[in-house]
Amino acid sequence: MLDLSTTYLGLKLKNPLVASAGPYCRDIGNILKLEDAGVSAVVLHSLFEEQINLESNELDRYLSFNTEAYAESLSYFPDMAGYNIGPEGYIEHIRKAKEAVDIPVIGSLNGISTGGWIKYAKMIEEAGADALELNIYYVPANLELTGAQVEKIYTDLVAHIKASVKIPVAVKLSPHFSSVPNIAKQLDDCGADGLVLFNRFYQPDLDLEKLEVVPNLVLSNSHELLLRLHWVGLLCGNIKADMAITGGVHTAEDVVKCMMVGGKVAMMTSALLRHGLDYVQTLQTNLVEWMTDHEYESIHQMQGSMCYKNVAEPTAFVRANYMKVLSSYAMKSAH
Numbered sequence: 001m002l003d004l005s006t007t008y009l010g011l012k013l014k015n016p017l018v019a020s021a022g023p024y025c026r027d028i029g030n031i032l033k034l035e036d037a038g039v040s041a042v043v044l045h046s047l048f049e050e051q052i053n054l055e056s057n058e059l060d061r062y063l064s065f066n067t068e069a070y071a072e073s074l075s076y077f078p079d080m081a082g083y084n085i086g087p088e089g090y091i092e093h094i095r096k097a098k099e100a101v102d103i104p105v106i107g108s109l110n111g112i113s114t115g116g117w118i119k120y121a122k123m124i125e126e127a128g129a130d131a132l133e134l135n136i137y138y139v140p141a142n143l144e145l146t147g148a149q150v151e152k153i154y155t156d157l158v159a160h161i162k163a164s165v166k167i168p169v170a171v172k173l174s175p176h177f178s179s180v181p182n183i184a185k186q187l188d189d190c191g192a193d194g195l196v197l198f199n200r201f202y203q204p205d206l207d208l209e210k211l212e213v214v215p216n217l218v219l220s221n222s223h224e225l226l227l228r229l230h231w232v233g234l235l236c237g238n239i240k241a242d243m244a245i246t247g248g249v250h251t252a253e254d255v256v257k258c259m260m261v262g263g264k265v266a267m268m269t270s271a272l273l274r275h276g277l278d279y280v281q282t283l284q285t286n287l288v289e290w291m292t293d294h295e296y297e298s299i300h301q302m303q304g305s306m307c308y309k310n311v312a313e314p315t316a317f318v319r320a321n322y323m324k325v326l327s328s329y330a331m332k333s334a335h
Contacts, residue, residue, distance in 0.1 A: 002291055003298035004284070006040075008242050008264040009131045009168035009194045011104045013040035015287075016259060016299055017280055020196075020246045020267035021045050021108045021135070026093070028100050030277060035101045037280035042103060043267065046110035046135050047090045047120060087120060094127040104130035106170075110137055117157065118164045131168040134161060137199060138174075147178050155186050162191040170194030170244065174201060180231050181238070188239040195235075196244045196267065197228050219270035224248035229261045234317055236262025236307035250274075252286035259299055260306040 004015040018041045024030040025045045034042055097105045107124035109117055109132065117134075124132055136157065140150050154171070162169055169191075175198045177183045184195055205216035225248030232243050245258040246267035258266040272279060296302055304310060308317045 002288055002296075003300070004287070006259075006264055006299050006303070008041070008244060009106075009170055011041065011130060011168070013104070013265065015040045015284060016255060016263070016265045017283060017287075018244065018265045018267045019043065019272060019280075020269045021133070022269035022272065024272065024277060028093075028096050031097050031105075032100055033277045034272075034280065035103050037278050038284045039280050040103060040265070041106060041130075042097075042101075043106040043133055044090075044094065044097065044108055044129075046108040047087060047124075048110045091120075091123050091127045094124060094129050098128040106131045106133050108133045108135055110135040118160060121161050121165050125165045125167045129167060131170060131193070132161070132165065133170045133172055133196060134158065135172040135199065136174075137172075151177070151183055151186060154183065155190050158187055158190045158192055168193035170196055170242075172196040172199050172246070174199045175227055175231070176201065181235060184235055184239055184241075188241045192241050194242040194244060194264075195239070196246055197231055198247055200224075200247050219274055220248050220250075221270075222248050222250045222254055225250075225254055225257065229257055230317060232258070232263055233261035233307045233311075236304050237309045252283055252290050255283065255287055256290060256302065259302045260304070262304040262307040264303070 006013050006016045008016075008018070015038065017039050019025070019034050019039045021043045023045065024034070025042060031042055094105060094107055105128070107127075107129035109121060109124070111117060121132055134157065136154055138150070138153070158169065158171055171187050171192045171194070173180075173183070173187075173195055187195065200220065202215070202217060204213045206212075207214045225245070228245045228247055232245055235243060242264040243262060244265045244267050245261075245263040246269075249255060249258065249266045249268040250271045255266045271283075275282075291297075308314045311317075
């Protein structure tokens with residue numbers, strides 16, 4: 001019998017299929033549907049720093065940086081007082097989710113400053129969350145802020161949170177660092193139990209008729225997975241933290257690739273939004289079929305089997321692949 005089990009953040013999971021933070025997580029009924037469909041864990045939608053302390057000096061400084069119209073800049077943010085049911089409501093939502101399902105429930109904090117994070121990290125732990133995901137979504141707009149200073153913001157935050165709670169802590173990273181392996185090592189050294197690669201950077205668009213900057217949300221596709229496979233494959237075996245892959249997981253083959261480069265779990269949101277929550281059943285069925293056809297007995301058997309350290313040609317992960325790709329494309333002959 002096939003063994004689909006894996007471990008992530010010290011949690012024993014029945015399979016590597018995890019629902020990442022998404023709008024469906026706001027409803028307990030949907031979380032129940034996800035459990036019934038077969039997900040092994042769920043990451044709840046995020047509690048935002050702006051909800052914790054909308055009037056904080058830290059937020060004021062970031063919002064008002066380089067703008068002459070502070071009131072106008074606030075219009076780009078949702079009404080945080082009611083967004084995602086508020087801090088206290090979020091804590092209660094965790095309690096209800098834990099009472100409703102047997103799978104692990106992972107809380108999520110989204111922000112950058114320490115401030116209220118420690119308080120709410122403790123409250124999330126006390127509410128019964130099995131782990132905490134820190135979604136550090138930060139766009140450094142200050143020209144005077146160096147890359148090293150940005151990294152220190154991340155590491156300081158993680159160190160403070162780790163010292164404040166006993167539950168496992170994962171960090172959701174952006175790919176926009178000058179050295180992804182180095183920041184991964186720094187966070188690993190700070191005690192991060194897991195790294196989630198990568199946060200999707202939602203760039204705003206321009207409305208040319210209204211001359212406004214507008215939000216732009218586009219669901220992911222499997223092509224986006226390649227960036228995640230690259231870095232997880234390079235990091236596998238070099239850090240102690242578990243790695244989760246998110247962004248571009250849509251098919252059973254995508255899940256297999258995540259495992260082979262060294263991922264512990266494959267997280268998904270866009271696939272569930274596009275196909276519905278029951279799509280997890282299809283993924284699991286297809287995963288079992290793939291493993292059977294290719295004579296794999298367990299998820300553990302494939303984990304890390306195609307990471308940088310284990311493939312026959314490890315240079316394919318670095319510069320040699322760049323040169324090979326550029327030379328492999330044949331231009332169509334002009335007629």
